[in-house]
Amino acid sequence: MGYGKLSTCNIHIFFRKTIDSRIEVSGTVGDGYSWRKYGQKGILNSKFPRCYFRCTHKHVQGCKALKQVQQLEDDSNMFEIRYIGHHTCAPPNTSSHHRVVLDSKKFKNRHYSQICSNPSISTNNQNDAFLKQEDLCYNVSLANDAQLTPAWVWNEIITDDFDESFKSDQTLSDISFDDVMFS
DNA sequence: TATATTTGACCGGG
DNA sequence: CCCGGTCAAATATA
Numbered sequence: 100m101g102y103g104k105l106s107t108c109n110i111h112i113f114f115r116k117t118i119d120s121r122i123e124v125s126g127t128v129g130d131g132y133s134w135r136k137y138g139q140k141g142i143l144n145s146k147f148p149r150c151y152f153r154c155t156h157k158h159v160q161g162c163k164a165l166k167q168v169q170q171l172e173d174d175s176n177m178f179e180i181r182y183i184g185h186h187t188c189a190p191p192n193t194s195s196h197h198r199v200v201l202d203s204k205k206f207k208n209r210h211y212s213q214i215c216s217n218p219s220i221s222t223n224n225q226n227d228a229f230l231k232q233e234d235l236c237y238n239v240s241l242a243n244d245a246q247l248t249p250a251w252v253w254n255e256i257i258t259d260d261f262d263e264s265f266k267s268d269q270t271l272s273d274i275s276f277d278d279v280m281f282s
Numbered sequence: 283t284a285t286a287t288t289t290g291a292c293c294g295g296g
Numbered sequence: 297c298c299c300g301g302t303c304a305a306a307t308a309t310a
Contacts, residue, residue, distance in 0.1 A: 135285095135286070135287090136286080136287060136288085137287090137301095137302065137303075137304095138288095138289085138300095138301070138302060138303080139287095139288080139289080140299090140300060140301070140302095141300095142299085142300075143298090143299065143300085149300080149301090151300095151301070151302075153302095155286095167301090
């Protein structure tokens with residue numbers, strides 16, 4: 100998949116179909132919403148497992164939003180974060196940055212055998228993304244109040260790094276130019 | 283005691 | 297039947 104080099108500070112947007120479904124790469128995983136982890140899977144040919152989260156208010160508010168987090172293969176200590184679906188619950192509260200702490204002790208004690216049971220997953224790296232809800236409860240401010248940029252501006256800026264469907268996607272206007280810069 | 287996490291089972295699509 | 301996404305019982309945590 101080709102990707103552009105859009106970034107907001109430490110957030111790189113690889114692909115963004117809509118405001119609700121998108122993939123980001125960041126050193127932080129918090130977004131202000133409250134998430135509940137419901138699964139973790141080893142992924143074929145991936146060093147790190149993928150963690151699955153759903154909105155904490157799925158039942159009380161019927162919120163269908165999902166989130167998947169997986170650490171990147173490289174040593175950048177970054178995470179690929181994919182958002183799926185629309186939040187119908189209350190929006191995030193105020194911002195404060197929060198860095199994920201990798202719990203290598205838990206990895207050794209509890210999860211090593213599970214990860215190893217998949218022979219295609221390397222176990223060289225003892226760090227792992229054991230993401231808990233608390234890791235996801237803190238905000239990475241995305242400047243929700245920033246002015247939105249019309250889709251045609253993005254169509255001018257975005258080049259061949261993006262596929263055609265992305266370039267023609269009118270929901271690009273969900274992205275704020277004030278908050279996104281090329282690197 | 284209530285809520286969150288862990289983790290193997292389960293299931294559906296390719 | 298493999299892979300990845302979800303369920304849910306057991307377990308941990310506040």
